[in-house]
Ligand SMILES: Nc1ncnc2c1ncn2[C@@H]1O[C@H](COP(=O)(O)OP(=O)(O)OP(=O)(O)O)[C@@H](O)[C@H]1O
């Protein structure tokens with residue numbers, strides 16, 4: 093399923109089951125999906141629970157008291173609500189990139205009329221992130237070998253970042269000139285569409301499904317704003 | 326040209342108007358304590374941001390209808406800018422993710438690339454860099470560099486890019502080295518006045534009812550700590566700023582500070598309603614504890630996210646603008662000059678003439 | 694045929710011209726070597742010949758660059774791309790950074806020029822074949838050795854079907870193994886009749902490859918002529934260019950007082966042994 097993975101904000105578990113778990117089972121990635129979703133939503137979930145359980149304003153049913161801090165039942169309920177929402181969002185996102193290769197997505201968008209230059213920026217960014225992390229890793233190793241420590245107190249760590257991040261950023265910017273010339277020498281500035289070698293297949297039922305999802309989202313939002321969904325817990 | 330601007334303006338007004346009437350939430354009324362309706366103000370900023378983005382689309386469409394191309398826009402997208410943008414997006418994502426995940430501090434550092442592109446290439450590439458960064462960060466980049474929340478803030482990132490582009494275009498980031506003491510002094514005073522005014526305004530408007538620095542009735546330990554922390558931050562800022570200004574003797578430091586504080590305030594206004602409505606104030610980052618603290622003190626969720634934003638964002642954007650300024654200073658003059666907006670980042674101290682000219686400035690090099 | 698007539702060029706913002714009154718000819722099917730010290734203007738010459746200067750980087754150009762007698766001053770860069778392709782020193786910065794296989798990387802140029810799909814595929818296989826790197830087609834370009842990347846970059850240029858190929862120190866950043874790879878590929882290309890202009894500081898690469906060599910010094914052509922004459926010219930050393938190993942060997946043998954017959958045989962045997970041309 094191509095470009096439409098707009099998560100529902102309405103959030104009940106039903107949506108998760110229908111929109112994330114079912115297709116994941118069909119695509120055979122459910123195990124991976126569960127692991128990655130949990131990993132992805134763990135920090136934010138912990139944060140949500142802690143913050144809301146302990147700091148929920150106006151909570152009256154006290155569950156636990158720890159010095160100046162109290163845990164309330166209202167906070168817990170609210171936290172669970174947020175948790176479900178987070179799960180739905182990160183589930184949808186995880187499913188999206190488990191089933192969609194970035195390259196396919198970009199080619200598909202370009203075929204649908206997105207400018208080749210925007211497509212270039214998108215795919216180059218996706219490849220640049222790991223490349224730059226690798227480069228930072230090399231520089232870190234080199235700096236360590238020269239006796240610069242990246243462990244220790246917070247302040248020392250912050251100071252240690254500068255000689256690592258600095259060369260990465262400036263080195264990358266220094267290459268802009270040559271990359272620019274190399275691209276122009278390969279006809280990059282030619283206006284208009286370019287030839288595509290391949291694009292992902294797009295079957296009829298996928299198209300139908302996509303339209304259905306695209307329609308369902310505004311319907312749900314309208315329904316929620318209009319208050320038709322109050323019967324859902 | 327004029328038609329385009331008028332069309333964009335009309336679109337902006339229409340969308341803003343419709344948005345405010347239909348979705349603006351003024352039902353909470355004005356709080357007699359602060360003379361302020363925080364929920365109303367929150368949706369206000371978000372609607373204006375959306376209207377701004379739509380107005381830009383209208384501008385582009387009208388230009389296309391008129392001329393059959395996007396010349397005034399595509400001029401800002403030469404190959405050099407296109408090559409820089411992926412790098413900038415990678416800076417944003419990597420630094421933002423590293424700061425958000427590893428260091429639990431209430432700033433983000435996820436807009437260095439956006440502001441760099443804005444300054445060098447212009448408002449529109451800046452906006453696109455910010456927007457794409459946040460979208461890719463959520464939907465395309467695989468873990469561990471993936472953030473579930475970034476895409477919701479894409480509009481904020483776009484506005485940051487626009488502002489950076491405008492500051493760059495206005496020449497705010499051009500070096501002004503070795504100015505006389507008098508200028509530096511004046512610049513410092515003006516910058517401190519602007520920052521102080523904004524801080525005072527924000528404090529009285531948004532924080533006054535929630536907590537007071539050193540209120541004798543305040544029994545809450547957390548708030549005494551928070552008060553001290555904020556005070557400390559402020560003192561550190563003033564000292565650091567004055568130090569920089571006079572050590573570097575570069576008047577631009579003052580401009581950088583003002584640009585950062587303004588950008589940060591705008592970003593806070595736009596992002597607060599998103600954080601409140603989409604994520605209930607919880608984003609898994611170091612800023613969460615601030616939000617929680619404000620809610621504990623009695624703010625509702627809308628106000629709490631705004632209070633957090635107005636605390637974190639100006640500091641964050643100031644640090645970011647300063648970093649970008651350092652990067653620009655480290656770049657070769659001729660490299661900067663070739664970007665669409667690069668000549669506005671050069672100091673005027675050097676009388677070297679760029680580009681045109683049949684006879685070079687020095688007699689020795691004249692081609693026969 | 695690519696000709697430069699009385700070309701002078703000054704970089705934007707520079708005080709001095711980097712090229713002065715350069716006359717140069719790259720004839721069809723010949724390999725022209727450009728040698729010169731560091732900072733002599735080799736890269737600048739390559740940029741001007743390929744049209745990147747002043748189109749992509751600004752600056753002031755005087756004189757005329759012609760292709761088959763036609764002045765190309767007004768042609769936009771993407772039209773130049775099919776006429777003169779240019780390769781640079783650093784293999785990594787020449788890769789587009791958006792492709793996941795070598796095949797797509799090589800096809801990137803013709804795709805930009807909107808060449809029909811089937812022809813793109815045909816040209817890509819041809820380009821890979823002419824450098825004999827078809828086995829790399831499915832590999833990720835970022836995961837290759839420097840020498841392999843340089844070959845992929847050159848293949849990406851060949852797929853544009855340029856009439857002239859300009860290479861700026863293609864082996865400068867490569868290890869000996871990578872240098873050998875590229876050198877072998879270039880002689881293979883020239884045997885197939887390509888018109889190539891190579892700038893080099895390593896004259897060894899040019900001996901045996903180039904038909905003519907021009908020496909550039911401080912932005913002007915000092916002298917030029919048939920490759921073996923220029924590379925054996927004693928003036929080379931004064932202009933900061935080391936003679937090829939074979940020539941130095943010959944000179945050493947001569948200076949040691951060997952008889953002409955012994956000298957020739959020793960040089961040939963050593964050249965064979967050390968694999969220098
Ligand atoms: N972008 C530029 N702007 C201004 N001057 C430049 C620029 N690039 C090179 N120059 C100058 O032009 C002259 C020729 O440089 P060029 O790079 O062509 O030399 P080169 O022979 O390729 O040297 P190398 O062997 O180091 O690559 C030098 O004096 C150099 O300083």
Ligand SMILES: [Mg+2]
Nearest residue numbers: 735736737861
């Ligand atoms: Mg060079």
